[in-house]
Amino acid sequence: MTELRLILGDQLNPHHSWFDACNPNVIYVMLELRAETAYVLHHAQKVIAIFAAMRAFSSALKEKGHRVRYVRLSDGSNRGALEDNLNALVAHYGADRVVWQEPDEWRLDMQLQAWARNVSVETACVSSEHFFTTREQVSAFFASRKSWRMEYFYREMRRQHGILLTPEGEPEGGKWNFDAENRKRWSGEPPAPEDTRLRHDRTALWEEIQRCGVSTFGEPQADNFRWPVDRAEAKARLDDFITHVLPQFGAWQDAMHAEEPFLFHSLISFALNTKMLNPREVVAAAEQAWRTGHAPLPAVEGFIRQILGWREYVRGIYWSQMPGYRELNALDHHAPLPDWFWTGKTQMRCLAHAVEQSLTEAYAHHIQRLMVIGNFSLLSGLSPQAVHEWYLGVYIDAFEWVELPNTLGMSQFGDGGLLASKPYVSSASYIHKMSNYCQGCRYQYNQRTGELACPFNALYWDFFARNQARLGNNPRLGIVFKQLADMKEEERQAIAERAGYIRLHLNDL
Protein backbone atom coordinates (compact mmCIF):
# COMPACT_ATOMS: atom_id res chain seq x y z
CA MET A 1 0.00 0.00 0.00
CA THR A 2 1.44 3.38 -1.01
CA GLU A 3 0.59 6.45 0.99
CA LEU A 4 1.22 10.05 -0.06
CA ARG A 5 1.55 12.54 2.77
CA LEU A 6 1.15 16.16 1.77
CA ILE A 7 3.21 18.75 3.65
CA LEU A 8 2.06 22.34 3.14
CA GLY A 9 4.50 25.26 3.13
CA ASP A 10 3.62 26.28 6.70
CA GLN A 11 3.82 22.74 8.11
CA LEU A 12 7.55 22.41 8.55
CA ASN A 13 7.44 20.71 11.95
CA PRO A 14 10.32 18.23 12.11
CA HIS A 15 8.98 16.77 15.36
CA HIS A 16 5.62 15.73 13.94
CA SER A 17 4.92 12.07 14.74
CA TRP A 18 4.82 11.37 10.99
CA PHE A 19 8.59 11.48 11.00
CA ASP A 20 9.17 9.16 13.96
CA ALA A 21 10.01 6.27 11.63
CA CYS A 22 10.96 5.90 7.98
CA ASN A 23 8.55 3.86 5.89
CA PRO A 24 9.36 2.99 2.25
CA ASN A 25 5.63 2.90 1.44
CA VAL A 26 5.18 6.52 2.49
CA ILE A 27 6.09 9.35 0.14
CA TYR A 28 6.09 12.89 1.46
CA VAL A 29 4.83 15.37 -1.11
CA MET A 30 5.86 19.01 -1.08
CA LEU A 31 4.59 21.36 -3.76
CA GLU A 32 5.62 24.89 -4.68
CA LEU A 33 2.30 26.20 -5.93
CA ARG A 34 1.79 29.20 -8.14
CA ALA A 35 -1.65 29.80 -6.60
CA GLU A 36 -0.06 30.14 -3.17
CA THR A 37 2.10 32.99 -4.43
CA ALA A 38 -0.87 34.78 -6.01
CA TYR A 39 -3.92 34.83 -3.68
CA VAL A 40 -2.67 38.28 -2.63
CA LEU A 41 0.42 40.19 -3.72
CA HIS A 42 3.16 39.02 -1.33
CA HIS A 43 6.33 40.60 -0.08
CA ALA A 44 9.37 39.23 -1.92
CA GLN A 45 10.98 38.08 1.35
CA LYS A 46 7.88 36.08 2.25
CA VAL A 47 7.98 34.11 -1.01
CA ILE A 48 11.73 33.53 -0.71
CA ALA A 49 11.49 32.50 2.94
CA ILE A 50 8.69 30.00 2.41
CA PHE A 51 10.28 28.31 -0.60
CA ALA A 52 13.74 28.29 1.04
CA ALA A 53 12.27 26.78 4.22
CA MET A 54 10.32 24.15 2.27
CA ARG A 55 13.44 23.15 0.35
CA ALA A 56 15.51 22.95 3.54
CA PHE A 57 12.81 20.83 5.17
CA SER A 58 12.65 18.47 2.22
CA SER A 59 16.45 18.02 2.29
CA ALA A 60 16.38 17.35 6.05
CA LEU A 61 13.71 14.67 5.58
CA LYS A 62 15.67 13.02 2.79
CA GLU A 63 18.81 13.02 4.92
CA LYS A 64 16.89 11.15 7.59
CA GLY A 65 15.94 8.48 5.08
CA HIS A 66 12.35 9.53 4.23
CA ARG A 67 11.08 9.39 0.65
CA VAL A 68 10.19 12.89 -0.52
CA ARG A 69 8.76 14.11 -3.81
CA TYR A 70 9.51 17.81 -3.98
CA VAL A 71 7.98 19.71 -6.91
CA ARG A 72 9.58 23.08 -7.59
CA LEU A 73 7.73 25.96 -9.17
CA SER A 74 10.00 25.69 -12.21
CA ASP A 75 9.75 21.90 -12.61
CA GLY A 76 8.25 20.71 -15.90
CA SER A 77 6.15 18.21 -13.94
CA ASN A 78 4.51 20.97 -11.85
CA ARG A 79 0.85 21.08 -12.94
CA GLY A 80 0.19 24.45 -11.25
CA ALA A 81 -2.94 23.75 -9.21
CA LEU A 82 -2.86 21.74 -5.99
CA GLU A 83 -5.55 19.34 -7.16
CA ASP A 84 -3.90 18.67 -10.54
CA ASN A 85 -0.56 17.98 -8.87
CA LEU A 86 -2.16 15.59 -6.40
CA ASN A 87 -4.06 13.76 -9.13
CA ALA A 88 -0.88 13.37 -11.17
CA LEU A 89 1.12 12.12 -8.20
CA VAL A 90 -1.58 9.64 -7.14
CA ALA A 91 -1.52 8.20 -10.66
CA HIS A 92 2.28 8.26 -10.92
CA TYR A 93 2.88 6.39 -7.65
CA GLY A 94 -0.27 4.26 -7.82
CA ALA A 95 -1.12 5.61 -4.38
CA ASP A 96 -3.93 4.05 -2.34
CA ARG A 97 -4.17 6.75 0.28
CA VAL A 98 -3.47 10.48 0.61
CA VAL A 99 -3.10 12.11 4.02
CA TRP A 100 -2.51 15.72 5.01
CA GLN A 101 -2.15 17.71 8.18
CA GLU A 102 -4.98 20.02 9.15
CA PRO A 103 -4.41 23.22 7.13
CA ASP A 104 -4.48 26.41 9.18
CA GLU A 105 -6.10 28.42 6.44
CA TRP A 106 -9.75 28.00 5.66
CA ARG A 107 -9.12 28.34 1.91
CA LEU A 108 -6.80 25.31 1.80
CA ASP A 109 -8.96 23.32 4.17
CA MET A 110 -11.94 23.74 1.84
CA GLN A 111 -9.85 23.02 -1.23
CA LEU A 112 -8.53 19.73 0.14
CA GLN A 113 -11.91 18.62 1.43
CA ALA A 114 -13.46 19.30 -1.98
CA TRP A 115 -10.68 17.39 -3.70
CA ALA A 116 -11.15 14.46 -1.33
CA ARG A 117 -14.85 14.22 -2.20
CA ASN A 118 -14.00 13.71 -5.87
CA VAL A 119 -11.25 11.11 -5.76
CA SER A 120 -11.39 7.37 -5.46
CA VAL A 121 -8.33 6.98 -3.21
CA GLU A 122 -8.74 6.89 0.55
CA THR A 123 -8.03 10.26 2.18
CA ALA A 124 -7.48 11.42 5.76
CA CYS A 125 -6.56 14.54 7.66
CA VAL A 126 -4.44 14.45 10.84
CA SER A 127 -3.52 17.04 13.44
CA SER A 128 -0.56 19.32 12.76
CA GLU A 129 0.44 18.70 16.40
CA HIS A 130 1.39 22.34 16.78
CA PHE A 131 -1.10 24.38 18.78
CA PHE A 132 -1.99 24.22 22.46
CA THR A 133 -5.66 23.92 21.50
CA THR A 134 -7.47 21.84 18.92
CA ARG A 135 -9.83 23.50 16.47
CA GLU A 136 -12.74 21.73 18.19
CA GLN A 137 -11.72 23.02 21.63
CA VAL A 138 -11.51 26.62 20.53
CA SER A 139 -14.69 26.43 18.50
CA ALA A 140 -16.52 25.13 21.59
CA PHE A 141 -15.04 27.93 23.70
CA PHE A 142 -16.10 30.65 21.27
CA ALA A 143 -19.46 29.15 20.35
CA SER A 144 -20.67 29.53 23.93
CA ARG A 145 -20.14 33.31 24.07
CA LYS A 146 -21.64 36.31 22.29
CA SER A 147 -18.43 38.27 22.56
CA TRP A 148 -15.09 37.12 23.91
CA ARG A 149 -12.24 38.63 25.79
CA MET A 150 -8.73 37.39 25.43
CA GLU A 151 -7.98 37.79 29.13
CA TYR A 152 -10.46 35.07 30.20
CA PHE A 153 -9.30 32.73 27.48
CA TYR A 154 -5.69 33.32 28.52
CA ARG A 155 -6.34 32.57 32.20
CA GLU A 156 -8.11 29.40 31.19
CA MET A 157 -5.07 28.40 29.11
CA ARG A 158 -2.67 29.15 31.95
CA ARG A 159 -4.74 26.90 34.24
CA GLN A 160 -5.18 24.12 31.68
CA HIS A 161 -1.50 23.97 30.82
CA GLY A 162 -0.10 24.78 34.26
CA ILE A 163 1.92 27.77 33.09
CA LEU A 164 3.30 30.38 35.50
CA LEU A 165 1.21 28.94 38.33
CA THR A 166 2.05 28.43 42.00
CA PRO A 167 1.69 24.91 43.41
CA GLU A 168 -1.74 26.06 44.65
CA GLY A 169 -2.80 26.90 41.12
CA GLU A 170 -2.65 30.67 41.59
CA PRO A 171 -0.88 32.98 39.13
CA GLU A 172 2.77 33.52 39.97
CA GLY A 173 3.42 37.03 41.29
CA GLY A 174 -0.16 37.31 42.54
CA LYS A 175 -1.73 38.54 39.31
CA TRP A 176 -2.47 37.21 35.86
CA ASN A 177 -1.34 40.20 33.87
CA PHE A 178 1.58 42.61 34.28
CA ASP A 179 0.73 44.74 31.27
CA ALA A 180 0.61 47.97 33.26
CA GLU A 181 4.37 47.58 33.89
CA ASN A 182 5.10 47.02 30.21
CA ARG A 183 4.55 50.45 28.72
CA LYS A 184 7.82 52.34 28.75
CA ARG A 185 9.07 54.71 26.09
CA TRP A 186 12.58 53.77 24.90
CA SER A 187 15.18 56.52 24.78
CA GLY A 188 18.34 54.59 23.99
CA GLU A 189 18.83 52.68 27.25
CA PRO A 190 19.30 49.78 27.63
CA PRO A 191 20.96 49.53 24.20
CA ALA A 192 18.87 47.80 21.57
CA PRO A 193 20.11 44.24 20.94
CA GLU A 194 22.01 43.44 17.79
CA ASP A 195 20.24 41.66 14.98
CA THR A 196 22.11 38.36 15.30
CA ARG A 197 20.19 36.49 12.63
CA LEU A 198 22.51 34.68 10.24
CA ARG A 199 22.82 36.12 6.76
CA HIS A 200 22.51 34.00 3.64
CA ASP A 201 22.74 34.62 -0.07
CA ARG A 202 19.42 33.52 -1.59
CA THR A 203 19.95 35.23 -4.93
CA ALA A 204 19.68 31.99 -6.94
CA LEU A 205 16.27 31.21 -5.45
CA TRP A 206 15.08 34.78 -5.93
CA GLU A 207 16.12 34.69 -9.60
CA GLU A 208 14.27 31.40 -10.04
CA ILE A 209 11.12 32.91 -8.47
CA GLN A 210 11.35 35.88 -10.82
CA ARG A 211 11.94 33.67 -13.85
CA CYS A 212 8.70 31.86 -13.00
CA GLY A 213 6.89 35.20 -13.25
CA VAL A 214 5.83 35.52 -9.61
CA SER A 215 4.78 39.12 -8.82
CA THR A 216 5.89 40.50 -5.47
CA PHE A 217 6.51 43.81 -3.75
CA GLY A 218 8.95 45.03 -1.10
CA GLU A 219 12.72 44.58 -0.95
CA PRO A 220 13.88 40.98 -1.48
CA GLN A 221 17.25 41.47 0.30
CA ALA A 222 18.10 38.16 -1.35
CA ASP A 223 21.88 38.58 -1.03
CA ASN A 224 21.59 39.40 2.67
CA PHE A 225 18.67 37.23 3.71
CA ARG A 226 18.07 37.01 7.45
CA TRP A 227 14.88 35.06 8.14
CA PRO A 228 15.60 31.62 9.63
CA VAL A 229 14.54 28.93 7.20
CA ASP A 230 15.42 25.75 9.05
CA ARG A 231 14.92 24.31 12.48
CA ALA A 232 18.52 24.88 13.62
CA GLU A 233 18.44 28.58 12.78
CA ALA A 234 14.96 29.02 14.21
CA LYS A 235 16.06 27.40 17.48
CA ALA A 236 19.22 29.54 17.54
CA ARG A 237 17.05 32.63 17.12
CA LEU A 238 14.82 31.55 20.02
CA ASP A 239 17.82 30.80 22.27
CA ASP A 240 19.39 34.14 21.46
CA PHE A 241 16.17 35.96 22.29
CA ILE A 242 15.66 34.14 25.59
CA THR A 243 19.27 34.71 26.65
CA HIS A 244 19.85 38.28 25.55
CA VAL A 245 16.56 40.03 24.87
CA LEU A 246 13.68 38.57 26.88
CA PRO A 247 14.66 40.35 30.14
CA GLN A 248 13.93 43.67 28.37
CA PHE A 249 10.97 42.50 26.30
CA GLY A 250 8.26 43.55 28.74
CA ALA A 251 9.13 47.08 29.68
CA TRP A 252 9.68 48.24 26.07
CA GLN A 253 7.15 45.98 24.39
CA ASP A 254 5.09 48.93 23.16
CA ALA A 255 7.96 51.31 22.41
CA MET A 256 8.81 52.45 18.88
CA HIS A 257 11.93 54.14 17.57
CA ALA A 258 12.81 55.52 14.15
CA GLU A 259 16.36 54.05 14.20
CA GLU A 260 15.52 50.67 15.76
CA PRO A 261 13.00 48.61 13.80
CA PHE A 262 13.13 45.52 16.04
CA LEU A 263 13.90 46.82 19.55
CA PHE A 264 13.32 43.99 22.06
CA HIS A 265 11.06 41.80 19.95
CA SER A 266 11.79 38.15 19.28
CA LEU A 267 11.47 37.91 15.47
CA ILE A 268 10.26 34.33 15.83
CA SER A 269 6.80 34.66 14.27
CA PHE A 270 7.82 33.29 10.88
CA ALA A 271 9.50 30.27 12.48
CA LEU A 272 6.48 29.72 14.73
CA ASN A 273 3.88 30.10 12.00
CA THR A 274 5.71 27.72 9.68
CA LYS A 275 5.98 25.35 12.69
CA MET A 276 9.77 25.16 12.74
CA LEU A 277 9.31 26.19 16.36
CA ASN A 278 6.63 24.78 18.62
CA PRO A 279 4.74 27.20 20.88
CA ARG A 280 5.15 24.80 23.83
CA GLU A 281 8.94 24.93 23.64
CA VAL A 282 8.85 28.72 23.32
CA VAL A 283 6.58 29.15 26.35
CA ALA A 284 8.59 26.59 28.36
CA ALA A 285 11.87 28.35 27.56
CA ALA A 286 10.42 31.70 28.66
CA GLU A 287 9.00 30.28 31.89
CA GLN A 288 12.31 28.60 32.63
CA ALA A 289 14.09 31.94 32.17
CA TRP A 290 11.94 33.37 34.97
CA ARG A 291 12.21 30.34 37.25
CA THR A 292 16.02 30.46 37.04
CA GLY A 293 16.06 34.19 37.79
CA HIS A 294 17.27 35.15 34.33
CA ALA A 295 14.29 37.32 33.32
CA PRO A 296 11.75 39.27 35.38
CA LEU A 297 8.18 38.06 35.70
CA PRO A 298 6.50 41.02 33.90
CA ALA A 299 8.66 40.41 30.82
CA VAL A 300 8.08 36.66 30.85
CA GLU A 301 4.35 36.90 31.57
CA GLY A 302 3.97 39.54 28.82
CA PHE A 303 5.79 37.35 26.30
CA ILE A 304 3.93 34.17 27.23
CA ARG A 305 0.59 36.01 27.00
CA GLN A 306 1.31 36.78 23.33
CA ILE A 307 1.82 33.12 22.46
CA LEU A 308 -0.36 31.16 24.85
CA GLY A 309 -3.01 33.89 24.88
CA TRP A 310 -3.26 36.03 21.77
CA ARG A 311 -1.95 33.53 19.24
CA GLU A 312 -4.31 30.73 20.25
CA TYR A 313 -7.18 33.16 20.82
CA VAL A 314 -7.09 34.70 17.34
CA ARG A 315 -6.91 31.23 15.84
CA GLY A 316 -10.07 30.33 17.74
CA ILE A 317 -11.86 33.37 16.41
CA TYR A 318 -10.76 32.55 12.90
CA TRP A 319 -12.02 28.98 12.97
CA SER A 320 -15.26 29.80 14.72
CA GLN A 321 -16.09 32.69 12.36
CA MET A 322 -14.87 31.74 8.90
CA PRO A 323 -15.81 32.14 6.11
CA GLY A 324 -18.02 35.16 6.87
CA TYR A 325 -15.46 36.94 9.05
CA ARG A 326 -13.39 38.13 6.08
CA GLU A 327 -16.29 40.18 4.71
CA LEU A 328 -17.24 42.01 7.92
CA ASN A 329 -17.22 45.79 7.79
CA ALA A 330 -19.09 46.99 10.87
CA LEU A 331 -18.12 50.64 10.44
CA ASP A 332 -18.93 50.72 6.73
CA HIS A 333 -15.45 51.85 5.66
CA HIS A 334 -14.67 51.75 1.96
CA ALA A 335 -11.77 54.08 1.11
CA PRO A 336 -8.93 52.58 -0.96
CA LEU A 337 -5.38 52.44 0.42
CA PRO A 338 -3.35 55.58 -0.24
CA ASP A 339 -0.54 55.06 -2.76
CA TRP A 340 2.14 55.48 -0.08
CA PHE A 341 1.25 52.10 1.41
CA TRP A 342 3.35 50.76 -1.50
CA THR A 343 6.22 53.26 -1.24
CA GLY A 344 6.36 54.64 2.30
CA LYS A 345 6.50 58.12 0.82
CA THR A 346 4.38 60.25 3.12
CA GLN A 347 5.26 63.29 5.20
CA MET A 348 3.76 61.70 8.30
CA ARG A 349 6.99 60.52 9.87
CA CYS A 350 5.50 57.70 11.93
CA LEU A 351 3.78 56.19 8.91
CA ALA A 352 6.75 56.78 6.62
CA HIS A 353 8.93 54.80 9.06
CA ALA A 354 6.45 52.01 9.78
CA VAL A 355 5.50 51.48 6.11
CA GLU A 356 9.06 51.82 4.81
CA GLN A 357 10.26 49.34 7.41
CA SER A 358 7.50 46.93 6.41
CA LEU A 359 8.60 47.20 2.79
CA THR A 360 12.32 46.76 3.50
CA GLU A 361 12.12 44.18 6.31
CA ALA A 362 8.75 42.43 5.74
CA TYR A 363 8.36 43.18 9.44
CA ALA A 364 6.89 45.73 11.78
CA HIS A 365 6.33 45.00 15.42
CA HIS A 366 2.94 44.80 17.06
CA ILE A 367 2.53 48.44 18.05
CA GLN A 368 3.66 49.71 14.66
CA ARG A 369 1.08 47.42 13.05
CA LEU A 370 -1.67 48.33 15.50
CA MET A 371 -1.14 51.91 16.65
CA VAL A 372 0.52 53.47 13.62
CA ILE A 373 -0.54 51.82 10.34
CA GLY A 374 -3.73 50.18 11.67
CA ASN A 375 -4.71 53.22 13.70
CA PHE A 376 -4.40 55.52 10.69
CA SER A 377 -6.27 53.07 8.46
CA LEU A 378 -9.19 52.88 10.86
CA LEU A 379 -9.34 56.60 11.58
CA SER A 380 -9.27 57.49 7.92
CA GLY A 381 -11.93 54.95 6.95
CA LEU A 382 -9.93 52.58 4.72
CA SER A 383 -11.69 49.43 3.58
CA PRO A 384 -10.89 46.70 6.14
CA GLN A 385 -10.71 44.17 3.30
CA ALA A 386 -8.09 46.27 1.47
CA VAL A 387 -6.15 46.72 4.71
CA HIS A 388 -6.38 42.97 5.37
CA GLU A 389 -4.98 42.12 1.94
CA TRP A 390 -2.07 44.50 2.42
CA TYR A 391 -1.19 43.04 5.82
CA LEU A 392 -1.58 39.50 4.51
CA GLY A 393 0.89 40.29 1.75
CA VAL A 394 3.47 42.45 3.45
CA TYR A 395 4.46 40.65 6.63
CA ILE A 396 6.79 37.66 6.75
CA ASP A 397 4.56 35.99 9.37
CA ALA A 398 1.22 36.70 7.69
CA PHE A 399 -0.98 33.63 7.33
CA GLU A 400 -4.69 34.27 7.21
CA TRP A 401 -5.66 32.45 10.43
CA VAL A 402 -3.55 34.84 12.50
CA GLU A 403 -3.45 37.92 10.29
CA LEU A 404 -7.19 38.29 9.61
CA PRO A 405 -8.48 38.46 13.20
CA ASN A 406 -5.62 40.77 14.12
CA THR A 407 -6.20 43.10 11.18
CA LEU A 408 -9.91 43.02 10.53
CA GLY A 409 -10.93 42.40 14.14
CA MET A 410 -8.41 43.90 16.53
CA SER A 411 -7.08 46.66 14.34
CA GLN A 412 -9.98 47.70 12.08
CA PHE A 413 -12.94 46.90 14.35
CA GLY A 414 -14.53 45.35 11.27
CA ASP A 415 -16.24 42.72 13.43
CA GLY A 416 -17.96 45.42 15.48
CA GLY A 417 -16.25 44.40 18.73
CA LEU A 418 -16.31 40.59 18.79
CA LEU A 419 -12.57 40.53 19.36
CA ALA A 420 -11.73 43.92 20.87
CA SER A 421 -13.81 45.66 23.51
CA LYS A 422 -13.23 49.03 21.84
CA PRO A 423 -11.51 50.31 18.71
CA TYR A 424 -7.73 50.55 19.04
CA VAL A 425 -7.40 54.19 18.02
CA SER A 426 -5.43 57.09 19.39
CA SER A 427 -4.53 60.66 18.57
CA ALA A 428 -0.92 61.73 18.09
CA SER A 429 -0.36 61.88 21.84
CA TYR A 430 0.06 58.08 22.10
CA ILE A 431 2.55 57.95 19.21
CA HIS A 432 4.41 60.93 20.66
CA LYS A 433 4.54 59.26 24.07
CA MET A 434 5.74 55.87 22.83
CA SER A 435 8.19 56.87 20.09
CA ASN A 436 10.54 59.50 18.71
CA TYR A 437 8.63 59.67 15.44
CA CYS A 438 7.08 63.08 16.06
CA GLN A 439 10.49 64.75 16.37
CA GLY A 440 11.23 66.21 12.96
CA CYS A 441 7.82 65.40 11.51
CA ARG A 442 6.29 67.99 9.23
CA TYR A 443 3.16 67.90 11.36
CA GLN A 444 2.63 69.22 14.88
CA TYR A 445 1.61 66.44 17.23
CA ASN A 446 -0.09 68.87 19.63
CA GLN A 447 -2.37 70.63 17.16
CA ARG A 448 -5.83 69.48 16.11
CA THR A 449 -6.62 71.85 13.31
CA GLY A 450 -4.70 73.93 10.81
CA GLU A 451 -2.63 72.90 7.82
CA LEU A 452 0.28 71.59 9.91
CA ALA A 453 -1.77 69.88 12.61
CA CYS A 454 -1.08 66.16 12.93
CA PRO A 455 -3.68 64.31 10.82
CA PHE A 456 -4.20 61.74 13.57
CA ASN A 457 -5.74 64.39 15.85
CA ALA A 458 -8.62 65.64 13.71
CA LEU A 459 -9.22 62.12 12.40
CA TYR A 460 -9.39 60.78 15.96
CA TRP A 461 -12.10 63.15 17.17
CA ASP A 462 -13.95 63.00 13.91
CA PHE A 463 -13.95 59.18 14.10
CA PHE A 464 -15.88 59.29 17.36
CA ALA A 465 -18.16 62.09 16.15
CA ARG A 466 -19.01 60.07 13.04
CA ASN A 467 -19.53 56.86 14.98
CA GLN A 468 -21.44 58.21 17.97
CA ALA A 469 -24.52 56.16 17.13
CA ARG A 470 -22.52 52.92 16.86
CA LEU A 471 -20.10 53.42 19.73
CA GLY A 472 -21.76 55.93 22.06
CA ASN A 473 -23.03 53.25 24.46
CA ASN A 474 -19.67 51.52 24.87
CA PRO A 475 -18.82 51.90 28.58
CA ARG A 476 -15.08 51.94 27.79
CA LEU A 477 -15.55 55.04 25.65
CA GLY A 478 -17.50 57.15 28.15
CA ILE A 479 -14.63 59.60 28.75
CA VAL A 480 -14.00 60.12 25.04
CA PHE A 481 -17.63 60.93 24.30
CA LYS A 482 -17.77 63.21 27.37
CA GLN A 483 -14.72 65.14 26.06
CA LEU A 484 -16.35 65.37 22.66
CA ALA A 485 -19.57 66.67 24.17
CA ASP A 486 -17.62 69.27 26.17
CA MET A 487 -15.97 70.71 23.07
CA LYS A 488 -17.21 74.01 21.72
CA GLU A 489 -19.30 73.75 18.59
CA GLU A 490 -16.75 75.78 16.55
CA GLU A 491 -14.00 73.37 17.60
CA ARG A 492 -16.08 70.38 16.55
CA GLN A 493 -16.84 72.08 13.24
CA ALA A 494 -13.17 72.87 12.59
CA ILE A 495 -12.22 69.26 13.38
CA ALA A 496 -14.87 67.92 11.01
CA GLU A 497 -13.62 70.20 8.23
CA ARG A 498 -9.96 69.30 8.76
CA ALA A 499 -10.80 65.56 8.96
CA GLY A 500 -12.94 65.80 5.83
CA TYR A 501 -10.08 67.48 3.97
CA ILE A 502 -7.60 64.83 5.17
CA ARG A 503 -9.84 61.96 4.11
CA LEU A 504 -10.12 63.47 0.63
CA HIS A 505 -6.36 64.03 0.31
CA LEU A 506 -4.81 60.91 1.82
CA ASN A 507 -2.28 60.62 -1.01
CA ASP A 508 -0.96 64.11 -0.34
CA LEU A 509 -0.31 63.85 3.38
Ligand SMILES: Cc1cc2nc3c(=O)[nH]c(=O)nc-3n(C[C@H](O)[C@H](O)[C@H](O)COP(=O)(O)OP(=O)(O)OC[C@H]3O[C@@H](n4cnc5c(N)ncnc54)[C@H](O)[C@@H]3O)c2cc1C
Ligand atom coordinates in the same frame (compact mmCIF):
# COMPACT_ATOMS: atom_id res chain seq x y z
C1 LIG B 1 -2.88 44.47 12.46
C2 LIG B 1 -2.03 43.34 12.95
C3 LIG B 1 -1.72 42.30 12.11
C4 LIG B 1 -0.96 41.22 12.58
N1 LIG B 1 -0.69 40.20 11.73
C5 LIG B 1 0.02 39.13 12.18
C6 LIG B 1 0.31 38.05 11.32
O1 LIG B 1 -0.06 38.04 10.16
N2 LIG B 1 1.00 37.00 11.82
C7 LIG B 1 1.44 36.98 13.11
O2 LIG B 1 2.08 36.01 13.50
N3 LIG B 1 1.17 37.99 13.94
C8 LIG B 1 0.49 39.07 13.52
N4 LIG B 1 0.24 40.11 14.37
C9 LIG B 1 0.68 40.01 15.76
C10 LIG B 1 2.08 40.58 16.05
O3 LIG B 1 2.18 41.88 15.55
C11 LIG B 1 3.18 39.71 15.47
O4 LIG B 1 3.00 38.38 15.88
C12 LIG B 1 4.56 40.15 15.93
O5 LIG B 1 4.77 41.50 15.59
C13 LIG B 1 5.62 39.27 15.34
O6 LIG B 1 6.89 39.71 15.68
P1 LIG B 1 7.79 38.99 16.78
O7 LIG B 1 7.96 37.58 16.44
O8 LIG B 1 9.02 39.82 16.92
O9 LIG B 1 6.85 39.10 18.04
P2 LIG B 1 7.04 39.42 19.58
O10 LIG B 1 6.59 40.80 19.82
O11 LIG B 1 8.40 39.06 20.04
O12 LIG B 1 5.96 38.43 20.23
C14 LIG B 1 6.25 37.03 20.38
C15 LIG B 1 5.27 36.17 19.65
O13 LIG B 1 3.97 36.33 20.17
C16 LIG B 1 3.00 36.04 19.17
N5 LIG B 1 2.07 37.18 19.09
C17 LIG B 1 2.24 38.43 19.57
N6 LIG B 1 1.12 39.16 19.39
C18 LIG B 1 0.25 38.36 18.75
C19 LIG B 1 -1.07 38.55 18.26
N7 LIG B 1 -1.74 39.71 18.42
N8 LIG B 1 -1.66 37.54 17.61
C20 LIG B 1 -1.02 36.36 17.45
N9 LIG B 1 0.22 36.13 17.90
C21 LIG B 1 0.85 37.11 18.55
C22 LIG B 1 3.75 35.87 17.86
O14 LIG B 1 3.85 34.51 17.56
C23 LIG B 1 5.12 36.47 18.16
O15 LIG B 1 6.15 35.88 17.41
C24 LIG B 1 -0.50 41.21 13.92
C25 LIG B 1 -0.82 42.28 14.75
C26 LIG B 1 -1.58 43.32 14.28
C27 LIG B 1 -1.91 44.44 15.20
Ligand code: SF4
Ligand atom coordinates in the same frame (compact mmCIF):
# COMPACT_ATOMS: atom_id res chain seq x y z
S1 SF4 C 1 3.13 64.37 14.37
FE1 SF4 C 1 1.50 62.99 13.82
S2 SF4 C 1 2.03 62.28 11.76
FE2 SF4 C 1 3.86 63.19 12.63
S3 SF4 C 1 4.96 61.49 13.55
FE3 SF4 C 1 3.70 62.38 15.16
S4 SF4 C 1 1.82 61.22 15.13
FE4 SF4 C 1 2.86 60.79 13.21
